[in-house]
Amino acid sequence: MNRSEAFPRPKLKYDDEKAMVDFLCDLIALPSTSTSEERVIRRIEREMLEVGFKRVWIDRLGNVIGQYGVPGGKKLLFQAHSDTIGVGSRLEWERDPYEPRVIDGVVWGRGASDSKQAIAAMVYGVKALADRSVQLDGELYVAATVQEEECEGLALSTLIEIDELRPDYIILGEATGNHIHRGHRGRLELTIDIHSTNAAYEGARMIVALEELNKDFKDDPLLGRGSVSVTGVRAGTGTGELVPDRCILLVDRRLTLGEEEEPALQELKDLAKKLGIRAEVSVLIYQEPSWRGFTRPRRKCFPTYVLESDHELIQKAACSIESVLGHPPEITGRVSGTDGASSAGGGGIPSITFGPGNEAHVHSFEDQVAVRDLVEAANIYSLMAIDLIGLAK
Numbered sequence: 001m002n003r004s005e006a007f008p009r010p011k012l013k014y015d016d017e018k019a020m021v022d023f024l025c026d027l028i029a030l031p032s033t034s035t036s037e038e039r040v041i042r043r044i045e046r047e048m049l050e051v052g053f054k055r056v057w058i059d060r061l062g063n064v065i066g067q068y069g070v071p072g073g074k075k076l077l078f079q080a081h082s083d084t085i086g087v088g089s090r091l092e093w094e095r096d097p098y099e100p101r102v103i104d105g106v107v108w109g110r111g112a113s114d115s116k117q118a119i120a121a122m123v124y125g126v127k128a129l130a131d132r133s134v135q136l137d138g139e140l141y142v143a144a145t146v147q148e149e150e151c152e153g154l155a156l157s158t159l160i161e162i163d164e165l166r167p168d169y170i171i172l173g174e175a176t177g178n179h180i181h182r183g184h185r186g187r188l189e190l191t192i193d194i195h196s197t198n199a200a201y202e203g204a205r206m207i208v209a210l211e212e213l214n215k216d217f218k219d220d221p222l223l224g225r226g227s228v229s230v231t232g233v234r235a236g237t238g239t240g241e242l243v244p245d246r247c248i249l250l251v252d253r254r255l256t257l258g259e260e261e262e263p264a265l266q267e268l269k270d271l272a273k274k275l276g277i278r279a280e281v282s283v284l285i286y287q288e289p290s291w292r293g294f295t296r297p298r299r300k301c302f303p304t305y306v307l308e309s310d311h312e313l314i315q316k317a318a319c320s321i322e323s324v325l326g327h328p329p330e331i332t333g334r335v336s337g338t339d340g341a342s343s344a345g346g347g348g349i350p351s352i353t354f355g356p357g358n359e360a361h362v363h364s365f366e367d368q369v370a371v372r373d374l375v376e377a378a379n380i381y382s383l384m385a386i387d388l389i390g391l392a393k
Helices: 014-028 038-051 116-131 154-162 199-216 261-275 312-325 371-389
Strands: 055-058 064-069 074-081 101-103 106-108 138-145 169-172 180-184 186-195 227-235 246-255 279-283 331-334 351-353 368-370
Touching: 014 038, 014 106, 014 116, 014 371, 038 055, 038 064, 038 116, 038 138, 064 116, 064 371, 074 116, 074 154, 074 371, 106 371, 116 138, 116 371, 138 154, 138 371, 169 371, 180 312, 186 199, 186 261, 199 227, 199 246, 199 261, 246 261, 261 279, 312 351, 312 371, 368 371
Parallel strands: 074 138, 074 169, 169 351, 180 331
Antiparallel strands: 055 064, 064 138, 101 106, 106 368, 180 351, 186 246, 186 279, 227 246
């Protein structure tokens, strides 16, 4: 049964809108950099239990998952990460990043746009369903995950591969302005390990050559051009008179559509050879233990993905958004990565990114989300559950 045959769409009550904002502020006030998410996960667990989820649990990695609905039909997963980057220099912030404030209809603080706002909206989207006693013809899961900032896709792949939660569709909660992103650029995080009698000079030559390489990468109308950036340099022993015989470059290689891991690695190896630089190029391995002490080593290779524009997930999600906003959403691509690297890029599960907030505020000193966007997103999430799972007959 579809929603038009049943009752009006679920919608948050005014008191719930305020409670959702208060919940988001609680999440912002709890620092949760990668591997240190326990307090924020426990807070989300408590809220899920209070608002009407049928079952709530924390898995071995430390993700918290809430379930609503009944087994037997389609499975839909709403997923957003609970960890944030650090705050950097406190001098750059006009306000304390861990003292959330609501000013002129805007919530401010670290994580307000990435991605605690999506978690709050997802949880309260379920409350809108529960308050109307909506009976879904399948299962809705909401997962607040960990360690995305250091290794995107790690937590989601754990849900899929180890916890064996394999949904039919996944909605990834990131700041999209309540529009749809149907794909993202992939990413390789790697090192170029240079050995030479003066490795610092050779490292400098390599950095210049890498910058020049950017103009030759493939371009894509949806995802943009591939790119390479040097994100760190290590050389020397700390003793001023010793010339370093080793220089390690930390490199971030963004992959657009049509670019793959092996050719991208070979391109960098060939560049070093062309310059006459003796270097080893290798992908980093992430193996930091989670807040629960669980370690799952993972290569830092995050595939590109694009979902076809006419896919059922996109069409139905767009319908849900239009029903709330009164106009069709923009459907575009995303230049930054998401946990979709594991679900759509590596797992073959149709995935899109949707959530409140402006991507321009992500990882910035102006971290914020408009309350209006938050409320709209919660109502949209509840409607997406009905449109993608269906109502029990």
